[in-house]
Amino acid sequence: MTADFGEPEIIVDLSRLLSRVMHPAPTGVDRVEMAYALGLLAIAPASVSFAVSHPAGPHGRVSTSAAVDFLHLTASRWESEGQDETRASRLRRAAGACFALSPFARPARRTSDRPKSYLHLSARSLERTSMFRAILERENARFIPFVHDIIPITHPEYSRPNGPAMYKKKMATVAALASGVIVNSKATAQALSPLLAATGRDIPIHAAPLGVDAPNAAPAAAAGSPGYFVCLGTIEPRKNHLLLLNLWRGLAETLGPGATPRLVLIGRRGWENEMVLDMLDRCPALKDVVEERGRLSDSEQRDVLRGARAILLPSFVEGFGLPVAEALALGVPVIASDLAALREAGGDAADYLDPLDGSAWRSAILDYAEPRSARRAAQIERIAKWTAPTWSIPVRSSYDFIRRICAQDGPPA
Numbered sequence: 406m407t408a409d410f411g412e413p414e415i416i417v418d419l420s421r422l423l424s425r426v427m428h429p430a431p432t433g434v435d436r437v438e439m440a441y442a443l444g445l446l447a448i449a450p451a452s453v454s455f456a457v458s459h460p461a462g463p464h465g466r467v468s469t470s471a472a473v474d475f476l477h478l479t480a481s482r483w484e485s486e487g488q489d490e491t492r493a494s495r496l497r498r499a500a501g502a503c504f505a506l507s508p509f510a511r512p513a514r515r516t517s518d519r520p521k522s523y524l525h526l527s528a529r530s531l532e533r534t535s536m537f538r539a540i541l542e543r544e545n546a547r548f549i550p551f552v553h554d555i556i557p558i559t560h561p562e563y564s565r566p567n568g569p570a571m572y573k574k575k576m577a578t579v580a581a582l583a584s585g586v587i588v589n590s591k592a593t594a595q596a597l598s599p600l601l602a603a604t605g606r607d608i609p610i611h612a613a614p615l616g617v618d619a620p621n622a623a624p625a626a627a628a629g630s631p632g633y634f635v636c637l638g639t640i641e642p643r644k645n646h647l648l649l650l651n652l653w654r655g656l657a658e659t660l661g662p663g664a665t666p667r668l669v670l671i672g673r674r675g676w677e678n679e680m681v682l683d684m685l686d687r688c689p690a691l692k693d694v695v696e697e698r699g700r701l702s703d704s705e706q707r708d709v710l711r712g713a714r715a716i717l718l719p720s721f722v723e724g725f726g727l728p729v730a731e732a733l734a735l736g737v738p739v740i741a742s743d744l745a746a747l748r749e750a751g752g753d754a755a756d757y758l759d760p761l762d763g764s765a766w767r768s769a770i771l772d773y774a775e776p777r778s779a780r781r782a783a784q785i786e787r788i789a790k791w792t793a794p795t796w797s798i799p800v801r802s803s804y805d806f807i808r809r810i811c812a813q814d815g816p817p818a
Contacts, residue, residue: 412452413520413811415804416546417442419472420458421527422479423506426499429490430700431483432639433615433727434553437589438526440616441551442476444800445524456523456540457506458530464540465508475502488702520811521546522584528553531575537582547584547810547817552576554589554724555596556643563643563722565676580604584817585810587611587803589725592746611806614749615727616796617734632774633667633696635713637706637728638720640682641675645719645742645760650681652767654690662693666714666774670697671706707735714781715740715773718747719760726750734793738784740769754791756784 421438425431431439445453455472458464478498482490490498523546530536531550541548557564557572564572579586580601586608588594594612601608638644649668656665674682684691701709710716716732718741729750732739739755741747748757758765773781 412449413522413808414546415445415449415453415807416466416521416523416544417445417453417455418457418523418525419455419467419475419506420525421529422475423457423502424460424529426479426502427495428700429482429488429495430702433725434527436727437551437553437615439476439480440618440796441524441526441800441803442472443480444796445804446473447797448801448804457508458536459506459508460503461507463508464536467506467508471505475506478502484703485705488705521817522549522807522811523547524549524551524807526551528572528575531578532571534574534578534581537578541582541817545817547813548582549585549587549807549810550579550583551587551589552579552593552597554593555600556722556724558600559596560643560722563641563677576600580606580608583608584813585609585611585806587613587806589613589615590746590749592744592749593724609806609810611803613799613803613806614794615725615730616794616799617727617730618796632714633669633712634715634717634770634773635669635671635710636717636719637671637710637732638718639672639675640670640678642677642681643721643723645721646670646678646681647684648719648760648763648766649717650684650688650691650695652763652770653694654684654688655767656770657690657694665694666770668695668717669709669713670695671699671701671709673700710735710737713737714778715770715784717766717770718742719758719766720744720747721760723747729755730794733788733791736785736788738773738781738788740766740773752791754784754787756780 419442422435425435454466454469456466521544523541523544555576557568561569588597588610591612594610597610636646636649640646653668710732715738716728718728720742723744723746726747729739729741729747733751733754739751741751741755741757742760743757756769758769772778
């Protein structure tokens with residue numbers, strides 16, 4: 406049974422973006438929070454409001470106009486201007502955002518025929534079950550969190566030592582309070598379902614694969630040199646950078662630096678990575694063939710991707726695989742691990758390999774490095790038939806899911 410109370414109010418939590426106001430380049434989770442905030446505003450501007458858990462402590466609603474200004478400024482910083490900020494200007498912008506997004510005085514709980522949902526788009530603070538319970542009670546809202554993955558639970562070996570225990574607390578909040586859950590892939594839904602089913606509560610899961618903003622564009626023409634490949638993502642164990650570094654060391658020693666294609670790493674250095682970092686810092690054979698670019702602005706990242714022979718993603722586990730879709734949307738070939746989540750992102754366009762099969766990766770890299778590579782040309786033909794998923798598709802489907810959850814009879818969970 407459902408009841409129709411009209412359009413629901415959607416309270417979008419911007420805590421993740423506000424907490425990262427000092428960072429000029431986004432993570433994948435940051436992109437999701439941004440895309441949903443702006444996308445829902447485009448779909449139902451009169452129904453969207455914003456809240457934050459403020460760095461200074463309090464939680465509450467914030468001015469919609471201030472939130473929109475903050476979102477647009479953040480998007481501009483990601484695109485280009487944030488890379489040129491001095492530390493002083495970054496601090497000024499952070500202070501300004503924190504002041505503008507100061508929560509209102511907490512309102513008393515109001516009863517209304519208009520249903521409400523509280524959309525939390527990251528794992529930030531989810532371990533604080535009592536805080537979210539109080540928020541939902543005060544707002545009389547249904548809780549709809551976005552779960553990006555449960556890798557710390559299913560693959561604890563890729564997390565910090567305290568990561569699995571903390572993430573179990575976060576998922577306990579989801580299991581106890583959620584009226585519905587949005588996830589980024591069918592693979593994440595399949596992994597999450599047993600955890601939610603164990604509670605005995607019927608919690609619907611909506612899979613909404615992520616979108617991209619970049620338009621379709623042909624990659625740069627290959628020059629006569631061996632060119633370069635890109636690995637995009639935080640340097641952490643589950644991304645399997647070690648495979649690539651060992652391959653590149655072997656190529657440099659066999660072919661020589663001049664005949665070896667370069668490997669460009671885009672992404673910050675992560676955790677539990679001693680062996681990888683030792684190779685990057687101390688391996689002489691990699692000095693002239695591997696380049697770390699750290700975090701780039703969106704415009705710089707697109708420029709680097711467009712010139713690559715291929716994007717390499719040899720991950721052991723992923724929740725979705727946004728870099729796959731971002732590269733394909735630019736017309737750039739992708740060689741990725743044969744994981745269900747990455748196949749959801751790349752469909753039939755990309756090439757997929759076993760992340761443990763070093764010989765297959767070496768063969769593919771050498772093939773794609775050739776200016777007249779038939780294998781690379783075949784993928785480019787497949788990419789031409791591949792349709793880039795825009796953000797409007799998952800945001801619209803999630804909006805419809807939120808409306809269905811809010812139309813249910815009975816009080817919020």
